[in-house]
Amino acid sequence: MMNSVILIGAGLHLAALLALTLYGLHRLWLLWRWRQLLRHPQVVPQWHGSLPLVTVQLPLYNEPCVVERLLDAVAALDWPPERLQIQVLDDSTDETTALVAARVAFWRERGLPFEILRRTRRQGYKAGALAAGLTSAQGELIALFDADFVPPADFLRRLLPWFADPAVALVQARWAFLNSEASWLTRLQALLLGPHFGIEHQVRYRRGLFFNFNGTAGIWRRQAIEDAGGWQADTVTEDLDLSYRAQLRGWRFVYVDALAVPSELPDSLAAFCSQQQRWAKGSLQTARKILPRIWRATLPRPVKIEATAHLLANLGWLCGTLVALTVLPAVLWRLQADGYRFWPLDLTLFLLATGAILTYFFCHAWQRRQWSLLPFVPLIPLLTLGLAPRLAWAALTGLVRRGGEFVRTPKQGSAADWQRLLPAGPGRAWLPLGLGLYSLVPLLLAWRQLSAPGLFLLLFFPTGFFWLALQHGREEQHRRQPVARIRP
Structure with missing residues (x-):
């Protein structure tokens, strides 16, 4: 019985490593195609005719630190x-409401077409707010x-020609x-998010593949939103869902890499984890909803293959978790006479997957200087390994549950008392700490039997978990300190 459990665990370990290797190879394919595109700059079309009426929608929920900056930028x-309508879709329950009212009154006095829309119930979360605003939107x-986000003044004029x-x-x-240099965490987020736009969006757009609206810093044609069925709240990534439904209806998407819209990265690990959990859950909810339609279309x-790779990419968190959890049975099997000779296969797959992914991020950062x-x-x-268990659970939840609460990612802006707004994370350290202790067991078992490369692979797991x-x-200790002692 025990040998069967060990064998199954070792098989899952190899299967998960192989899946991560395929993910890494896909990153290399995207990188190769991106390098080809760099030789062919995007050609901007010309706009002829009068300016269309544009509705700007600003969905808000409890954002006191950044809301005035947003309203001023818009x-x-x-x-x-006279060709503009600005809808402030304010579902806030805190001081944001008063800040919005004061700032909107300020700009109205100066002739700008701001209007505030508030709902008595936050039904449908962000998707519900956008849908409610669309009913009174006047713009095409x-x-x-x-x-x-802080849109530049020329945002509308630079994107208009594509329509x-x-x-x-x-x-x-x-x-x-805006804050990519603030800490090690924001630097890592900038590394992780940059290629999503600079590589993934560019390659998918230029090759005629499906890609997604990112929920902000974009312009929709109202007719396309309505034709695709409108905003729907049965996933927590309503932007991804609508994107695929619209493209299935035959609409085209355009990505403009030359226009950058400044935004703010989560500056706490708790907020970052919360954001990533929503994205992991929502992408799998969208996959469950959309992929059958894609393969029937x-x-x-x-297009079908790349859409599948895109929507299922967050299963990589599950694969990473499986690799970590099955290290022990994999080591036990390999320490047996029959399995020991297969150990270099694990190391090869691990290095191939990790090397491909690191190359992907390094090359993008290098090209952007x-x-x-x-x-x-x-x-x-290290960061992705430490996050993998929580995000794997979020992804699995997305596979079996529809909808769910849209958990806002708190942003701090330039608030002097930003530290008090950090979300509490009681017990967040215990899971990676426990997994780190578990990962020490196979390392200790194999200490005398494996060569240095094998030990390096086993050392990676406790290092990642203990570091996170x-x-x-x-962060939790920092959060509990008095604000005045943290930031003068």
């Missing part, structure tokens, strides 16, 4: 006020910005990051 948009184009093609449903701009096979981020590339495997547990513990 007020500065270079667009005739709908621009969206989350609370922490000369009546088949274009969405134009998505690139995210930039009359689409080119490359983000020199200050390059030293943090080696930390990516330490960061969680430091």
Whole structure:
């Protein structure tokens, strides 16, 4: 019986490593295609005719630190006020409500077309707010910005020309990051998110593959939203869901890498984990909902394959968790006479997967000349390993449950008392700490039997878990300190 359990565990270990290797190879394919695209700059079309009426939607929920900055940036948009409608979709229950009222009154006095829409119930969360706003929207184009974004004044004028093609449903701009240099965590997030836009979106767009609206910093054609069935709240990633439904209806998406919209990264590990859990859960909810339609649709096979790879990418968290949890049975099997000779296979797959992923992020940061981020590339495997168990659970939840609460990612802006807004994370360190202790067992068992490369592989797991547990513990200790002692 025990031998069967060990054998099954070792098989799952190899299968998960192989899946991560395939994921890494897919990253290399994207990197190769991206390098080809760099030789062919994007050609911007020309806009002829009068300016269309644009509705700007600003969905808000308890964002006191950044809401005034957002409203001021939107007020500065270079667009005739008579061709503009600005909807502040405020579901807030805190001081944000008063801040919004005061700032909107300020800009109204100066002739700008701001209006506030409030709901008595936060039904449908962000999707519900956007749908409610759409019922009174007047524009044929709908621009969206989350609370922490700072759109440049020329945002509308630079994206408008793409709508000369009546088949274009969405134009998505690139995210930039105001606080990417604030800490090790924001640097790692900038490394992780940058290629999502700079590589993934570019390759998918330029090769005619499906890609997604990122919920903000983009402009929709209202007709496309309505044709695709509107905003729906049966996933927690309503932007991803609507994106695929619209493209299945034949609408085209455009990605503009040359226009960067500054935004704010979560500056606490707890907030970052919460954001990633929502994205992991929502992407699998969308996959469950959309993938059967994609494979039934009359689409080119490359579109179907890449859409599948995109929507199921967060299963990588499950694979990473399986690799960590099955290290012990894998070591026990390999320490037996029959299995020991297969140990180099584990190391080869691990190095191939890790090397491919690190190359992907390194090359993007290098091409963007983000020199200050390059030293943090080696930390990516440690961070992703430590996060994997929680995100794997979120992904599994997305496979079996529809909808759920849209958990807001708190942003701090330039607030002097930002530390008090950090979400509490009681017990967040205990899971990685426990997994770190568990990962020490196979290392101790194999200490005398394996060569240095094999020990290096086994040492990776406790290092990643203990490192993340330490960061969680430091953050929780930091959060409990009086604000005045943290930031003068």
